[in-house]
Amino acid sequence: MSPRILAALLSLLVLALFAASMFLGHAAIGPMDALRALAGQGEELTTLILTQIRLPRALLAAMVGASLGLSGAAMQGYLRNPLAEPGLIGVSGSAALGAVIALQTGLAAGFALVLPLMALGFAFAAVLLILALAGPRGSSLTLILAGIAISALAGAFTALVLNLSPNPYAASEIMFWMMGSVADRSMAHVALAAPLMLLGWAALFTLGRGLDALTLGEDAAQAMGIPLSRLRLTLLAGTAAAVGAATAVAGAVGFVGLIVPHILRPLTGARPSTLLWASALGGAAMVLAADLAVRLILPDRDLKLGVVMALIGAPLFLHLIYKTRREMA
Amino acid sequence: MTLLTLRALTVRRGDRPVVNRVSFSIGPGECVGLIGPNGAGKTTLMRAALGLLAHQGRSSLAEMPARDRAATAAWLPQKREIAWPVTVEALVALGRLPHLPRGTRLRDADRTAVEAALTRMGLTAFRDRLATELSGGEQARVLIARALAQETPLLMADEPSAGLDPAAQIATLRVFRQLTREGRAVLASLHDLNLAARYCTRLILLGDGLLVADGPPADVLTAENIARVFHLEARMINTDHGPLFQPLDVLP
Numbered sequence: 001m002s003p004r005i006l007a008a009l010l011s012l013l014v015l016a017l018f019a020a021s022m023f024l025g026h027a028a029i030g031p032m033d034a035l036r037a038l039a040g041q042g043e044e045l046t047t048l049i050l051t052q053i054r055l056p057r058a059l060l061a062a063m064v065g066a067s068l069g070l071s072g073a074a075m076q077g078y079l080r081n082p083l084a085e086p087g088l089i090g091v092s093g094s095a096a097l098g099a100v101i102a103l104q105t106g107l108a109a110g111f112a113l114v115l116p117l118m119a120l121g122f123a124f125a126a127v128l129l130i131l132a133l134a135g136p137r138g139s140s141l142t143l144i145l146a147g148i149a150i151s152a153l154a155g156a157f158t159a160l161v162l163n164l165s166p167n168p169y170a171a172s173e174i175m176f177w178m179m180g181s182v183a184d185r186s187m188a189h190v191a192l193a194a195p196l197m198l199l200g201w202a203a204l205f206t207l208g209r210g211l212d213a214l215t216l217g218e219d220a221a222q223a224m225g226i227p228l229s230r231l232r233l234t235l236l237a238g239t240a241a242a243v244g245a246a247t248a249v250a251g252a253v254g255f256v257g258l259i260v261p262h263i264l265r266p267l268t269g270a271r272p273s274t275l276l277w278a279s280a281l282g283g284a285a286m287v288l289a290a291d292l293a294v295r296l297i298l299p300d301r302d303l304k305l306g307v308v309m310a311l312i313g314a315p316l317f318l319h320l321i322y323k324t325r326r327e328m329a
Numbered sequence: 330m331t332l333l334t335l336r337a338l339t340v341r342r343g344d345r346p347v348v349n350r351v352s353f354s355i356g357p358g359e360c361v362g363l364i365g366p367n368g369a370g371k372t373t374l375m376r377a378a379l380g381l382l383a384h385q386g387r388s389s390l391a392e393m394p395a396r397d398r399a400a401t402a403a404w405l406p407q408k409r410e411i412a413w414p415v416t417v418e419a420l421v422a423l424g425r426l427p428h429l430p431r432g433t434r435l436r437d438a439d440r441t442a443v444e445a446a447l448t449r450m451g452l453t454a455f456r457d458r459l460a461t462e463l464s465g466g467e468q469a470r471v472l473i474a475r476a477l478a479q480e481t482p483l484l485m486a487d488e489p490s491a492g493l494d495p496a497a498q499i500a501t502l503r504v505f506r507q508l509t510r511e512g513r514a515v516l517a518s519l520h521d522l523n524l525a526a527r528y529c530t531r532l533i534l535l536g537d538g539l540l541v542a543d544g545p546p547a548d549v550l551t552a553e554n555i556a557r558v559f560h561l562e563a564r565m566i567n568t569d570h571g572p573l574f575q576p577l578d579v580l581p
Contacts, residue, residue: 080412209433213426216475217410223379224479225399225427270413273433 001267003274010281014062017288021058022050025295052186059190060182061291061305062284064250065260067197067242069283070276072257073264074204077211077272078235079140082265085258086243089130089143089236090150091123095247096178097154097161098122103174104161115177116192116248123244126150127236134232140218143232180251180306182291193245200242201280203234208273215272253306255313256283262320286312331356332401332483332514333378337386340370340377340538348374349538350386355516357482360509362525362546363518365535366559371518372407372487374535379404379485390483399427403479407487407518409472411460417471418456421446424478446478449504466493473501477508484508486517490524502528526550526565526574534558546572556580 022038023031027049036042037050071086078084087093102108102118133146158178165171210231213221222228246253260282261275268274287305290312294303331354340348348370355361363371377384379402380391390398403424411420424446425439435443447453450470455463460471469492476484484505490498502524505515509530519525525532525546532549534542536558542549547565555563555576563576 080410209426209429209431212423212433215410215412215415215420216423216472217406217408217412219376219381219406219408220404220410222381222395223399223402223404223406224423225395227395265413269419270415271419271433272413 003268003278006264006267006274006278007281010278010285013285014281014288017285017292018058018062021061021288021292022054024292025049025054026299053184056185056187056190057182057291058288060185060193060249061287063190063193063197064182064246064253065256065283065285065287066280067200067246067283068253068256069260069279069281069286070201070204071239071242072283073261073272073275073279074207074211074235075239075257076261077207077214077275078232079144080214080217082262083258084144085255086239087151087252087254087257089147089239090126090154091240091243092247092252093151093154093158094126095119095123095244096252097158099177099248099251100158100161100174103177104165104170106170112186113188113192116189119248120196120244122154123240123247126154127240127244130236131233138232140232143236176304177251178306179304180253180309181294181304182250182287183294183302183305185249189249193249196241196245200238200240200245203238204242205276207231207234207238208276211272211276251306253287253309255309255317256286259313259316259320260286262317331389333516334389335374335378335386336388338374338377338388339385340373340382341385347538348377348384348535351535351538351540352386353533353540353543355483355514357512357514358509358530359514360505360528360530361514361516362529362532363516363535364520364522364525364532364549365518365541369535369558370538371535373538375404375485375487375516375518396427399479399481401481402483402485403476403481405472405476405484405486405489407491409465409468411468411472414459414461416456417452417458417460417463417474418443418447420460420471421452421474421478424475424480427479442478442480446474449477449507450474451500466497469493470497470501473504477504482513484513484515484517486515488518488520490517490519490521498524499528522550522555522563522576523574526572550574 023034029046033042033046034050037046068086075084075086076082098118098121099115102115108115129150130146134142162171210226213224213226261279264278264282268278290309291305294305294308334354336352337350338348339346339350365371376382378388378390390402422435422443450473452474473489490501506528508515532546534549541558542554550565555561560580561576562578562580566573
């Protein structure tokens with residue numbers, strides 16, 4: 001498929017899902033009412049629902065999806081491994097730990113943005129740690145190993161916090177948060193996440209050329225004038241900003257960064273540079289769709305986005321492995 | 330004018346020099362074969378010359394800014410990596426990346442270079458095939474075409490003929506000779522001494538990281554050098570079809 005057609009189709013898909021996300025929900029609001037409300041001419045309640053509840057939710061779903069899809073594509077391109085995903089460098093695990101501590105200590109109850117800010121702080125610390133371990137001269141293997149170690153450490157501390165949690169309500173609140181969701185978020189969350197995500201996207205979109213060259217391996221890419229240590233720094237910083245911000249506002253949403261590049265790779269001619277923006281759009285579409293599913297399937301049971309994503313993602317992944325097992329052997 | 334100048338290039342691994350004070354220059358029109366047994370330091374020498382490895386001494390290429398270096402020398406690593414199932418044409422086009430002012434969009438001149446590289450390596454019929462689905466030898470040819478598409482004055486190749494069938498080996502060395510006739514230069518490490526003797530204009534013999542001999546094939550492939558460095562008994566036979574090099578036995 002030509003890149004232009006793919007871009008047009010994916011953009012249309014994102015727009016359609018975004019619109020559906022605005023028009024479908026617990027309160028039945030017709031498209032015309034919704035448009036009038038958005039223009040500021042409808043009923044006050046309708047306007048409130050649309051701008052304070054549905055708009056931030058749809059925006060966050062699209063932003064989180066784009067961040068995860070884009071960093072997944074970049075990570076797979078850099079490591080030349082279709083099994084890589086943005087969580088690999090430990091940023092999402094660490095952000096989750098920060099959020100869990102905020103919930104456990106009760107800090108989050110005082111002020112709504114304490115939780116995402118704590119999560120961001122921990123994500124930032126994780127990046128500093130991974131830079132210290134797999135710094136400018138480290139190899140991609142050091143990066144993976146450092147990421148696994150940091151993820152494991154963050155996971156262990158998260159488990160410790162849960163373990164020592166004195167009351168079951170705090171524990172269940174933590175569990176629910178960790179399942180990942182974009183429900184009940186405000187425009188303040190959007191405002192907090194957006195600048196960081198934009199910075200992260202800007203960094204990751206510069207990597208296309210280097211990632212294309214890496215198709216031939218690190219040695220050949222470097223000899224073609226690609227500065228590998230700068231590329232690695234940009235990748236780490238960009239992923240940390242985008243995924244750290246995504247985890248901070250939406251919790252841990254898995255599989256997007258793994259599945260989306262995998263699905264779109266054959267449609268992009270497997271070019272890592274094309275896959276970057278395709279996965280950003282595809283990720284946005286996938287999380288918007290999953291969030292719609294959350295609302296439509298069991299509207300009264302507070303189904304979590306991360307759970308639905310994993311339920312969609314894991315079988316899809318199994319299917320992809322089944323399809324490509326001969327190539328992967 | 331030289332394309333590559335090494336002055337006392339040294340690479341240490343721990344305390345042991347893997348490449349030990351090697352000096353030579355390569356100018357346009359030379360097809361230089363880098364020969365030596367396993368572990369002699371051929372790959373290390375070439376990677377250090379490109380600035381891909383920490384080294385002492387000087388290499389004109391390593392001292393260039395990355396962009397200029399990529400416009401001067403193309404590098405074909407020994408490890409043949411094709412990470413993603415891209416088409417042959419797209420893979421060869423990656424060789425144009427250093428020439429693109431920015432981004433990844435090809436211009437007309439780039440397409441011409443890709444076409445020329447595909448034609449040279451006899452790959453025009455393969456252009457739409459997925460590179461990852463080709464045989465090992467075909468992949469090797471595609472990667473050589475990628476390096477050719479970079480259109481650099483110097484091509485450095487690490488064992489470009491390994492794993493190729495006899496016809497493809499000869500075809501590859503012929504392409505290299507053709508490049509040198511166009512005023513470009515090639516530095517290729519080779520294990521097949523017969524190919525080296527027949528197609529290279531000059532051979533550089535490495536043994537234990539030291540430059541043992543440097544000169545025309547007949548002067549380098551002497552019985553004494555071969556015995557000392559390769560521990561082989563061998564004969565160089567001059568025939569109507571050019572020189573033939575035949576190893577006979579392993580020396581005790």
